[in-house]
Amino acid sequence: MRPWWDGADNGSGSVLGIVLVSLAAMGLVLVAMVGNLLICRGRAQTAADAAALSAATALYEGRDSPCVRAASVAAANKGTLTTCTVEEEDVLVDVGVDTSVLIVPRVVQSSRAGPVDCG
Template sequence: MHARWRRSSRAAADDGAATVLAAVMIAVLLAVTVAAGYLGAAVIARHRAQAAADLSALAAAGRVADGPAAACAHASTVSESMRAHLRSCRVDELDVVVAVEVTIALGRFGVGPAAAVARAGP
């Protein structure tokens, strides 16, 4: 009777294998989730930077008649209101070219910039 209930040596060697596999799968899933979160933050920051650049360029283009300094000052005001930093502003005849930067907080990986450039004119 005892032989029927005895485990084979092969079954005893597999004890805990499913637990280890589940732990590895959970760790991989967690790593993928964290990476997707960081990627999402970077994409959102890039879109914010592009929106800030577009609106800053449009705002500056509306003030080109007041002079390049007034146009770029207005672009700076608009970009700062969108929590972006105006890197450069250049008036090229009637067009305005604006470069904007938004910082990305990447947790343990530090802080990085998301940059965008926009051009607007009449």
């Protein structure tokens, strides 16, 4: 066996290069996953806000069912209405959006809409 200072570490640079490239690839995958989650979270919040507002408007105007309207608006915003609750004049909705991340398949955001008290 030769001592390390006598060239016994030939090829270690290749292994180090492979490790560095692998770490960089894993970092890029992590950044892409976090980016997808943030985009889907924003979409879910937008869909939830729009669904709650349209449901509250339908409730105020006395037209069709507010939750049916909320489901329609959530679907138009590429979301899925998971819950819809009417409390007096307020409407509370939860909307989910599917992600491309395997460990977090869906993000869900909530929103509430209704008339503002004047007093």
